[in-house]
Amino acid sequence: MHVLSVRDLRKRYVLGESAVQALDGIDLTLERGEFVAIMGPSGSGKSTFMQIAGMLDTPTSGEYLFEGADVSSLNADARAAIRSRRLGFVFQAYNLLPRTTALDNVELPMVYAGVPDAQRRQTALEKMTLVGVDRLADHHPNQMSGGQQQRVAIARALVNDPALILADEPTGALDTKTSADVMRILARLNEEQGSTIMLVTHEPDIAAYAGRIVTFRDGRIVADVRNDRRAA
Ligand SMILES: Nc1ncnc2c1ncn2[C@@H]1O[C@H](COP(=O)(O)OP(=O)(O)O)[C@@H](O)[C@H]1O
Numbered sequence: 001m002h003v004l005s006v007r008d009l010r011k012r013y014v015l016g017e018s019a020v021q022a023l024d025g026i027d028l029t030l031e032r033g034e035f036v037a038i039m040g041p042s043g044s045g046k047s048t049f050m051q052i053a054g055m056l057d058t059p060t061s062g063e064y065l066f067e068g069a070d071v072s073s074l075n076a077d078a079r080a081a082i083r084s085r086r087l088g089f090v091f092q093a094y095n096l097l098p099r100t101t102a103l104d105n106v107e108l109p110m111v112y113a114g115v116p117d118a119q120r121r122q123t124a125l126e127k128m129t130l131v132g133v134d135r136l137a138d139h140h141p142n143q144m145s146g147g148q149q150q151r152v153a154i155a156r157a158l159v160n161d162p163a164l165i166l167a168d169e170p171t172g173a174l175d176t177k178t179s180a181d182v183m184r185i186l187a188r189l190n191e192e193q194g195s196t197i198m199l200v201t202h203e204p205d206i207a208a209y210a211g212r213i214v215t216f217r218d219g220r221i222v223a224d225v226r227n228d229r230r231a232a
Pocket residue numbers: 013014015020021022040041042043044045046047048049
């Protein structure tokens with residue numbers, strides 16, 4: 001069963017007199033359990049694709065099936081429901097709420113999903129344990145390192161057991177060693193929990209952790225290869 005399948009996906013931005021063809025006919029299918037890295041030069045359409053895949057933006061044309069459902073036929077509420085229940089997001093800048101503990105940050109997606117209090121706490125602590133930040137439950141973001149904040153953000157992305165985790169440059173703000181720690185966690189989630197992950201990076205060392213590497217150029221896919229992943 002595929003998680004995501006797009007056909008001839010296009011996105012055109014119009015800015016006054018000029019237009020940019022950010023996506024120029026993307027065909028891509030992700031199977032459950034895949035770990036895919038999207039690479040490509042700046043401006044090649046990677047973030048635009050992630051925004052559309054994450055249903056934060058809509059394409060100009062083309063087909064997008066998510067777990068078999070035609071996303072273009074869904075209204076904004078239905079897309080938001082899939083976004084909060086079936087997708088997990090990890091951002092370059094972590095995007096944790098600053099005056100909120102790590103535990104409360106991790107619980108937040110479950111608040112939106114209407115999960116009862118006690119179960120929220122239990123699930124949040126489970127996911128924090130999985131990524132090794134359970135002992136930081138009471139810490140606020142400014143009391144944690146970048147790597148710790150990103151691991152809390154990964155725990156947050158896991159709480160609703162998403163069908164797909166989307167990460168745009170998740171190591172972009174981290175040093176080399178911390179980046180490797182974060183990538184090992186993602187690789188382990190993929191191998192041991194079966195998490196399906198699509199991440200964007202422009203660094204070959206980061207892409208090396210994925211089992212498949214897709215390269216964008218000028219809004220098109222120019223390479224799509226299996227990768228002998230780096231040992232996690
Ligand atoms: N909101 C937007 N409005 C206008 N142009 C945009 C917008 N977002 C991206 N673009 C343009 O679309 C192209 C692809 O951008 P992007 O998807 O951010 O590439 P990447 O993530 O690979 O660097 C670039 O030319 C960029 O300037």
